[in-house]
Amino acid sequence: MSEYIIQTNNLTKQYGEQKSVSAMNLHVKKGRIYGLLGRNGAGKTTTMKMLLGLTKPTSGSIKIFGKSMETNSKDILPHIGSLIESPGFYPNLTGTENLRIFAELRGINKSKCVRDALEVVGLPYRDKKLFAEYSLGMKQRLAIALAVMHNPNLLILDEPINGLDPIGISEMRSFIRELCDVHGKTILISSHILSEIELLADDIWIIDNGILLEEESMKELAKKNSRYVNFMVSDSQRAAEILRTEFECDDFQICDKNRLQLYNTTIPRAEITYVFVKQGLEITEVYLCEETLEDYFKRVTGGEGIA
């Protein structure tokens, strides 16, 4: 069997002239959380839909669990749990009744699975409240319960924390992390909230205009992300001279008359500060800056933030 749970080859989806997803090559390893980042319309949901067989690719191929999705979807799909776009349930039924319907169709032990799934997301079992009366957060929780009810090996979750309150988000984060760390599930998750992806994902994909720009582990990303020391001094030109002569360092950038960014973070800041002061420079600020995922996203996509 292939080392990848999901592997796509030049996956493309085209609507008329518009390419929603363009020649995407994805590689998903077992037991990791993959964060899918992209603006609205970047192609995240379309990619997820293609992985689930909800929409047919225009070209390219998908392999899940080492099998071709095109010919083996009936064998593959029972091992996948998913939440795509908004939660879809019958409004005239309660949460429990809704889950029972899908449990019945999946042919799994209705009572136990439904009770366990509802417990996991913090919703009451056999509650009389109809789905139509649920808040957005409750609807989202029910959708996650549906996704995990049949104990799938792979979870594909499109914006799962939409509508959840801060505590709900934190609970969901712990729950997803536990699914991966304790139960060895592989999870594909998209979110608008970059900080959430940053806290949750082991690997990230950045998609823009249907093109996969980055496929990187968070560890590698942290290494690649630029770190620098920001100096606010009375004369940045003079500071630059001191760095060249006293520390033999050229890895900096003069931003303006008073601001200098030093990219070599190995030289002790205290030492540099001491020399600057000794040479007659006034220092107002010295601090270490690190690029956030949002900064990185902006840099990679060459534009504004995600929201």
Place this chain on the structure above:
Amino acid sequence: MLKLVKVEFQKLKRKKFILLVTLSAFMFPLPLSYLMTTPSMMEQYSDKADAFDGLFNMVLGYGIQFLLPCIIGVVAAMLFFIERDNDTFKNIKTIPLSSTQVVTAKIIVLFIIGVVFCIASTIATVLVGMFMLDVYGLGYKIFLAVETGIFITAGTLPLIVIVVFFSRTYIFSVLLCIFYSVLNMSATALFDALPKTILWLLPTPLTTFWSAGDMKRHGINMNLEQMNGLIPSTFQVILILGIMAVISILLIDYLYKKRGE
């Protein structure tokens, strides 16, 4: 498939229209029974048993053949729109279940509702009729009701094709159903003016003529002189409605699949 059919019924839980359908089974038997007891009506029949046959015939003609296409149409709209309206098709497709399986289950539900409605109408006729008339031949009448339920539901499937094709609102579907029922009833009433082909292609006239012939064969007093040459055999009815149903199911499946993509 049984599981799917059961689930389709579960989806209709708390839908008020289903309660209305049950109640509507009594809608025609009640006033028609009262009508049968009026002297002007009673004098048309030889005895109370004959009058009960007349009552059953009227319930079959008005209650079932007029009302059932409307009911089937509206229930079909509910069943076929439910996934679209609630965005649940993605959940079903990722189980995975095919459109054909879902469509088949929904159509089986329509047939069950059609048959149950016809049996309920017959039982309502018997319950109301037993106070005023002589009830007899219950086994045959229930059997005829079951057959009629299956035939009318099969004959209503072309309408369901249109409902699914337009995939509009419930009101649009209800209007379409009423139009279909009125069209069928009008064609039945104009049986002496319309060509046989048209009459046999519409489910209500076809089933009306067949049921009249069938009742006559089972010893029920029927005046069929004017319908000479119009009464089809059971085989002909099954063949015509069977072809109609198969074509309709294939089209519904095709349209439903397209809508789901």
